[in-house]
Amino acid sequence: MESTTLEKETATELSGDFPLFDKLKNYEHEQVVVCSEPSMGLKAIIAVHDTTLGPALGGVRMWPYNNEQEAIRDVLRLSRGMTYKAAISGLNLGGGKAVIIGDPRKEKNEALFRAFGRYVDSLGGRYITAEDVGTDVQAMEWVRMETKYVTGLPKAIGGSGDPSPVTAYGVYKGMKACAKKAYGSDSLEGKRISIQGAGHVSSYLAEFLEKEGAELIICDIYxxxxxxxxxxVGAEVVDPDDIYGLDVDIFSPCALGGIINDDTMDQFNCDIIAGAANNVLDEEEKHGQMLLDKGILYAPDYVINAGGLINVASELEGYNEERAQGQAEKIYDTILDILNYSEENDTPTFTASNILAEKRMSDVGKIHNIYTSQSNFTGHIGDLYKHANL
Incomplete structure (x- = not known):
């Protein structure tokens, strides 16, 4: 096995002409690890963005990227989003993410994920992995064979199982908060809602919406x-290329990111965009402002889809489903706070959420400057000097 670690400190010593290091500088990543095991078909990238609040937790995505640059861009944006997601959700965790280049329908196997688990273990807890697009609970079991730094494990062995139901529930509650802001009522009965993607989260979300009486339109590449x-769920099916221009109340992107871009912006004919996909704004500042100018209410993706992170993070303290569901319920209030801040300050919603998340990171980061003896003190005063490096 071979791995290469690219750290933030090293980036300043190398040429700024290399795009990866420009991205590291712009996004302020701490570390990127490139993992390769050709005999098992493993090509993976692990990105640790920020560990101010705690170890970086984020899922591992398996996807047939068109090229390595596309994979690198995805993992850097996703890991940064996880930092903000943990912060805005009140979790004591940092942000990280991993991607495996490959087709999950054809190349997912035990050897590949166990090899990936070895690389996760080599980071000594700086990064904790979990399920994401293209991976599942079985894959996390394989990873667990090689490292303890994994969540989203089967309930049969003490884990939380599939995080998709809690992710979907959080999106559902966040969508209702958006409706409350836009229409004065959080009822979704009779609302025309288009869903991009038919994966695990989309399926649970569609069930919540169908039960409330929403009119659903869905698409997927499969x-x-x-x-x-x-x-x-009694939904209408449309071609994936037609999903953006539909006349709907709410558009819910639940597949891959970057779909709010220059090509799709003029097609949107909705009041609200609220979905489970990560990094849906292709260019945050540009496209976030364009949505504001168009009068489309946008729920920041890393806030509304935080239910999955909340669910797997609860494993670290001993999983309790009721507690995880209760924390996901709070996404409703968090979204409302962000929408109100956005309106009061005439700023895009993604900017509002970033400001609130960064404030928590700054405040908690200052606490870490206070010296403690950690947990080494046994009651003997000499232990303080032994472990304090004095």
């Missing part, structure tokens, strides 16, 4: 998945 979900 026909079998979208047709199965449509039959289950």
């Amino acid at each position: 026909e079998d998945k979208v047709n199965d979900l449509a039959d289950k």
